[in-house]
Amino acid sequence: MDAIECILTRRSIRKFMDIPVEFEKIGNILDAGIHAPSAGNLQDVKFVLVTDENVRESLAKACVEQYWISRAPVIIVVCTQPEKTKRFYGEKGESFSVQNGAAAVQNMLIAAHAQGLASCWVGAFEAEHVRRTLKIPVDAIIVAILPFGYADEKVPIPIRMPMENVVFLGAWGNRIKDIASYMEWYGEHVLRAVQAGKKAIKKFAEKMQK
Numbered sequence: 001m002d003a004i005e006c007i008l009t010r011r012s013i014r015k016f017m018d019i020p021v022e023f024e025k026i027g028n029i030l031d032a033g034i035h036a037p038s039a040g041n042l043q044d045v046k047f048v049l050v051t052d053e054n055v056r057e058s059l060a061k062a063c064v065e066q067y068w069i070s071r072a073p074v075i076i077v078v079c080t081q082p083e084k085t086k087r088f089y090g091e092k093g094e095s096f097s098v099q100n101g102a103a104a105v106q107n108m109l110i111a112a113h114a115q116g117l118a119s120c121w122v123g124a125f126e127a128e129h130v131r132r133t134l135k136i137p138v139d140a141i142i143v144a145i146l147p148f149g150y151a152d153e154k155v156p157i158p159i160r161m162p163m164e165n166v167v168f169l170g171a172w173g174n175r176i177k178d179i180a181s182y183m184e185w186y187g188e189h190v191l192r193a194v195q196a197g198k199k200a201i202k203k204f205a206e207k208m209q210k
């Protein structure tokens with residue numbers, strides 16, 4: 001799977017199989033987080049790796065009782081420590097730090113999906129509860145909680161905004177009716193056609209087996 005396919009087929013998964021995850025894959029996910037871009041390459045992102053069942057349950061409770069999170073065999077809590085970034089960038093520092101964390105998170109979600117694992121970006125949590133549970137210092141920002149495991153559900157692609165609605169040409173507000181054909185970009189149409197083709201082949205193969 002290439003990068004574009006990986007980005008387009010990643011889904012938020014909230015149901016995991018009751019099987020462990022290879023630590024080699026978790027290593028690759030952490031490495032992907034470390035390789036994310038960061039303002040001034042200050043690399044202020046930190047990762048708390050959690051496997052203990054009781055701690056996972058406590059985290060799930062802290063995530064406003066999203067208990068499905070505890071059923072992922074591995075949870076990684078992504079934090080940033082903005083002290084250095086604030087020193088370099090003044091009042092922009094804290095925002096940069098959160099953006100550094102977000103870049104790491106997205107890299108990690110993509111790295112998980114590329115290896116056949118599933119996850120979900122969890123941002124709804126009581127920060128103080130998470131802080132207490134994992135002994136995260138007060139100067140650190142908790143950016144996201146990422147449960148990792150093998151998916152035990154298939155979810156449809158949540159509806160995305162059409163390009164025409166969100167892309168302006170040259171200046172804010174300049175919309176183009178069919179921006180895809182303006183750019184000679186048919187990615188979405190091709191992907192849909194490939195998916196329809198795959199479905200048809202699968203159906204045909206099943207019919208032949210009967």
Ligand SMILES: Cc1cc2nc3c(=O)[nH]c(=O)nc-3n(C[C@H](O)[C@H](O)[C@H](O)COP(=O)(O)O)c2cc1C
Nearest residue numbers: 010011012013014063066120121122123124125158
């Ligand atoms: C900042 C942020 C916070 C989120 N928090 C939660 C959350 O607390 N619980 C949850 O189930 N999903 C959460 N999500 C996942 C979104 O619901 C999901 O990305 C969105 O519905 C699109 O689905 P997709 O990821 O499958 O494309 C969050 C996503 C982001 C970016």
